[in-house]
Amino acid sequence: MTDKRAILVMSYGTPKDLDDVERYYTDIRHGRPPSPESLEELKGRYRAIGRSPLFEITEAQALGLQDRLDAPAYHGQKHTGPFISDAVAQIAKDGIELVVGIVLAPHYSALSIGDYTRRVQRAAEDISWPGRLEVVRSWHLEPGYIDFLAREVEVAKVSLPPDAGEPVVLFTAHSLPERILQANDPYPDQLRETAAAVAETASIPKWDIAWQSAGRTTDPWLGPDLTEVIEKLAADGVRSVVVCPCGFVADHLEVLYDVDIEAKAVADRVGVALARTRSPNTDPGFLDAVAGVVRRAFASLG
């Protein structure tokens, strides 16, 4: 008999509206409420982008995977309902026996995909769900994802002023606390591997990696930050950059604010033209690539 199978799509989650930002931020901070100043500062970032489209885009991505894989997709989020535990409860209620979990972030860190994995395993244990679960560990070199990024770097390049010289392509991902390095976390190497694969595919002569969106905490975070790299490149005479935020696969606050507003303002100030690559969102080739990753995970479960 064939097992009843499903896909569990996991994403970060976004506040439902401005009134939900305090709850959301407190959840991100493991239950510690933010100071009034930090809360206002974060609300200001959400106001600046209108609202984050992350939820709607992730839902559409989940539907795209469902169509391609002929299995129902459940969507569970880390910081907003439906939470990962809600999705697991529904999976159990629906009598699903076999689940492949996929995090919509390509690079593995114990603090990113590892954290999602622990959450889903804990949720399954808490309700003694008897099914089988496999969470994809990382998919940062998936050919369809690399091809998408390579194509989008070309598109972004064309939008730059022709007299601004060969751009430096900066591949970015969410920064994490530097302490991950003590445990040999693969996250920085995986970002560099993605960048090198795209650079090779698109024959990019000048590229580097940079970190973005570091948390506002006192611990040291992985650097250099994207804005510092842009300032340094300007000082070295570079006149244009393409920012490829390849650590993210949807438009949301960290792309629409941190790159399109914050990094763009720094680039404007130091006289560097900045173009950003389009986010994968529901690009059919990108969804085919993620579906391929999930299909292989199902095959490995037998």
Ligand code: FEC
């Ligand atoms: O559009 C939206 O509303 C949500 C955008 C959003 C995404 C996202 C992805 C990642 N984060 C990761 C790690 C951390 C760590 C902290 C942290 C803090 C925030 C804050 C906001 C926020 N993150 Fe996020 N992240 C998004 C939004 N993130 C807002 C709080 C304010 C701030 O610091 O800017 C620090 C927690 C702490 O204070 O202890 C760590 C990682 C990803 C990429 C993987 C993924 O998507 O899950 C890693 C999208």
